[in-house]
Amino acid sequence: MFLALKEMRRAKVRFGLLAGAVGLLVFLILFQQALLTGLINQFIGALKNQSGEVLVYNGQARKNLDGSIILPDQQAAIAEVEGVAVASPFGQATFTVTADGDETDAVIFGYQLGNPGEPTTLISGRLPEGADEAVASEKDADAGFALGDVVRVEPGGASITIVGVARDINYSVAPVLFVDFATFEAAKRTRNPDAAAILPSAIAIEVAAGSTPAQVAARINDQVDGVEALTRQEAVDGSPGVSSVRTSFAIILGLFYLVVPLVTGLFFLIVTFQKASALTLLRAIGAPARTLVWSLLVQVFIVMTIGSVIAFGLYAGAIQGVSNLGIHVEVMPAVITSVVVLALALLTSLVAVRRVLRLDPLSATTGAGIAL
């Protein structure tokens, strides 16, 4: 500890620059992770943050809610499957609405009140308790979707009052209204008054105690023709575009996760080479190898911790600056990222550790590398 801290104190600029570089790289990781989460939330936040544990789509919809309808006999069959506690219609469609005096597109999700399909991230107000009430996304509050605002479905449809605001419930990057299923049906009839019946896009399921969502989804797929049941996570991951976005970000993030520990490992290897003479001298006068290794690891830990703190500060500041993207400062992912990066940095610093362990104290007598 003594050696590690003294050296860092005497080489503030060198270690400070490394901590700064680590901070910038970790910041990029945190920010890109937040961007990915924000993008996913904007694409399919409404699916991710609704209460249905299993969603059942039409088998030909290819996991796309827009192209899915469930027929009444399918709904009845789904409700009979073992492990299904509640099977409730879940509708989704995009409408033109007037909000804050402007016409805009909005996605309306209809669910039966009190049943699966309701939003789970309410942050103010309440859930709908009757017709023409909605929960809207926090992100769209400034666009006429704030608590108490009234949104009219066009052309000339119902006026829906925002009674609750929830976080991360956008869909296809459009404002979302979670309403009761009857209000959803009414909105659909506004656009198509002659429709014989308004069919749900999917069935949202609450799983009975003793079964898992995966088990129930498998049973539905086995027992009900023409449908595809997915757990909530599968529905999110399988939504069109999500996997390609995830893959692209995974490649970028993977590179960053590779670069940060490599930069750190390389730095400490260079530093170890540079101070080989001092380390050899210390070994010669009786420093156990483990003391020098410990000193190195303490320095890696300190640099990475300072770097992570810098990164978190930058990340928090940057997120505030782009709050319109619907991304938030999340502490736990930042902590997990920092711990992972620290672990990887400690791993790559093993090359420097190996170098320390190979120092021969006898070299002190030859004068090799002893010079300042």
Next chain:
Amino acid sequence: MSVLDMRDVRKVYRSGDADIIALDHATLQVDHGEIVALLGPSGSGKTTLLSIAGGLLTPTEGTVVVDGHDISAYNAKQLTEFRRENVGFVFQSVNLVPFLNAEENLLVVDELGGGKGGKTAKGRARQLLEELGLGSRMRNLPAQLSGGERQRVAIGRALFNNPKLVLFDEPTSALDTKIGAQVMELIRTEMKSRDTAAVIVTHDSRMTDYADRTVRIVDGRLTTNSAEATATH
């Protein structure tokens, strides 16, 4: 009892099919407070002898006893502890830790021994540096010290643990004649005042003036008779 007692010590290096004898049946005793100059040309084996005496190297044959510790068969871990607790080293070149100031270069010995550089250790470091004429240079980094000052700090570090034996490897080779003489005078004074034994390796015969006894080494063999050494050489 001698502080350093080396008997029939051999050090043989294997190079391909040939054996290279670096030290050949060397026997050497050094008493408390005695200063022995080990004089020999380059490659004669003097640094090998010093390294074996200090536990930096293990002998191929023979016994090495330092202050009652028979280190001949010590393993690497035991030798590390032995070096930390029982001997002091002053090496040929500048031999300080560059990122520690003069005082800290002494305190590092305490830290390596599990101490925390507390009040007692700091007091001792300061007292030693005062004695060595470095009272006003305690906070200076090695790069801010002259060659002679650095060697004095190294002497302070070697004495910090009150060892019974201090090993000097060409301590004045990087210094000019005047500073070298001052350092040798200082070494003699410090060793005598502490009754500490010292072995000083040198190839400069002028430095033997500061020793109680001179031992010559040629081709790995020790002799106290300069004529014999010359003849052998």
